[in-house]
Amino acid sequence: MVSSTTTATARRRGWRWAALFVTVALLSGCMAQQPTNSPPQAAHTLVVGATLEPPTMNPSASAAASIPQVLLYNVYETLVKMDAAGDLRPWLAQEWDVSANGLVYTFRLNPAAHFASGKPVNAQAVVTSFNRIKTDPTIVSSLVDQMAVVKSTEAVDDQTVKVTLNQPSNLWLYDISSTAGIIYDPAGLAALDTTPAGSGPFVLQSVNKGQSVVLAANTSYWGTPPRLDSVTFRFLDANAMNAAMLAGDIDVISNLQAPDAVDQFSDTSRFTVIDGTTTGEVVMALNNARPVFQDVRVRKAISMAIDKRSLLDTVWNGKGTLIGSMAVPTDPWYEDLTSINAYNQAEAKKLLAEAKATNLSLKLRVPTLPYATKSAQFVESALRQIGVKVTVDELAFETWLDDVHNGGNYDMSIVAHVEARDLRRFTDPDYYFHYDNPTFNKQFQAADEAAADDLVPLMRKAVRTLAQDAAAVWLFDLPNLVITKNTVTGVPQNAAALSFDLTTIANR
Template structure:
């Protein structure tokens, strides 16, 4: 039997051998002098993810420039980031995080427990911070720096969603010296640092040469926005960009079946939702809502608009959530049943305004849905609204619509239906209680069971039309590696991406 001492010697010998081999490998530890260009569909309207809910901001900055205590990996699981480990007490109300003592902001300032407390306190206190981020931190009763590298959070009640939120935008740890200029000069602790932003065009990041952890091997990354999906595809074919973050014209995907490119197909958290304004009197009638959904051939819609790409869903749950189950046939395509329900509803004739954003999937989906609803006797008027500003103001802020179509890309956003003030104005007490109970659940199994019941309510109640799940269709140049196949968070994570010099 080998002694403990000889085992330690063998471990050291293997480690030394690995170092020697690494040192002998040409360029194995050298950064690559290549600035990759990532094509995106939407341009950010600010650089501050705490005050603007534009998904394009965390797409470029989360995990790349800004870091959190925990990180959502490519499979949707939580992993350590600024915190090396964390623990929770038996009643799930006290969380203790051990910070990495070497963690630094790009400015050189230390990421300490006091800084973490101040960053989260800003989310809670600053009136300019988005209400949705404040609500994610609402369970916190108190927090304190136990010592320089240990931070403790005490929750007023158990909250499983709170820990997940700490790995997202609400949990970003900001450099306290830069809080006054975050809208134009983001400052974090990530492997990239902000270089420049040309509004409506591009965000340029460069390598953080003083990164505290395992740094990126890239010289940097540029997120370049294209309002025209075909123009982005043409730029890829011409070699002008290195990555398409998500193909916005999947009908054209076949043109990348070429040795010059790699196609990655995975899942996102982006549920394309035919949203109902439950303040509209006719849409308060369950039979009308069910009729609308029975009238829509969602498989045909997806095939027509999105080239058959993307999972059909029946509720606000993607397959990366542990409580996912297939509810896509709860209200199946059945135009005859739709006509029957309309006749039974007593609401005929039904006339609705469908106000949609200028996003790649929305106009085609609106045309298809309008035609199908007309076949069962529902008349629809379509308005296209500039995205994000006009659509957000008219639809999300003013609730000036009857129906809309938009992809909700936030993780685990089924809880939005538990907030009657949210722009859908869906108000179901049983659903709200299930969401609350699931958040305080004592075990994973209990949480999953409660969330499945909640998801089923949304499907049965026709709370919205859950059309299909946006697929993650990424195209890279063949020599680019390390891009996640799935997109379980808002981040387009470039931290492990590699590419040889041009």
């Protein structure tokens, strides 16, 4: 629930941004009146190296983070937007109000906003986009979960939307700053897999399967025009990406996948190294549906067998932050819980003996991502030392999504959960963790529904319960290691959202 002070701040912030949009529009109008006989400007392009290719252009059809990395805030927009500091600011909505009981959100849309098709971003488009998540069976389950709290979405008038919740939720506004809150052009819903229907500063130009996705500037964009004419996301493995950057073939490494290679980019006359934080908890998931993991002593033993500091130093060159539960340093309720189930091989062996779980044989199935495969090798060695045999199975990411994430066919797995404030995943027993703890669920719900002043202490209680119950093994928080040519500016230090946000970036 949002306090009256928070609501007032949101309103003031919304009006300030509204004023900024008006100012920008006026300036844009003045610039448009200048003579056009100046020589043509050189095209401003950007080539971004990325690790994972989007499996589809439809953000509502897949949980793959590679989709919003390319499309969120660039091609698609939301009512509110999360900035690099993790704060919400107005976007398609100029302002919003929250009722005193925290149940009713009233959004006032920017009247200038329109889709790339030219159709207006109006209240009915918001209603259609939100209702679609609740009624379309093809929508990915994580978005359905985030919107389950919504009771109704109504168009008050063409520029005003009223959303009523079933119960107060502190996290819902953050949820709709990401893929759950994308506002789609209703006329383009049938072809989303291949043809985005957004209102953003870029449009999809081409998809070159296995190689790249190219975005072009939306020449009729309703807001501040992008400073880039085109952007190419090239999909490369870690070594190829580093080589391409050194050769000058790409302009940005969106997240360095080999931190031990960072010294290659120490020449400040050529490169800029950005070292920040992300919301990417690298989690070693334990399939709690497996009988062996229904004993908390086994889960604790697995965690205690792993020296996480050594793992971070070995796997990720010491970059990143050790975490002890499903929270990262940019979360307001974060606290250091790494002492819970900390490295202790002797205690791990003792717990396994007490649980009569000796001679375990487990399959660790991971996607072929550098942090995951390197971590898996370290884990296999660590668990072998307490008598647990681990077979590592490396899978292409799409196969991992189908077989592990969606199919639950695994004992243990390792992947970075990059959505902001994604603690909710542990309340869903059907999610691939298959974790079901009524105590945690009640604590989470109490925190989500609490008055704003009570959110942090209550959420800390829930986060601590996850750690004490060893619901998973938390390895570390991924750093935001970005390498750019020194001609590139405007890349934020932290990655607080799923988007590789191009709206602030320029390349001179």
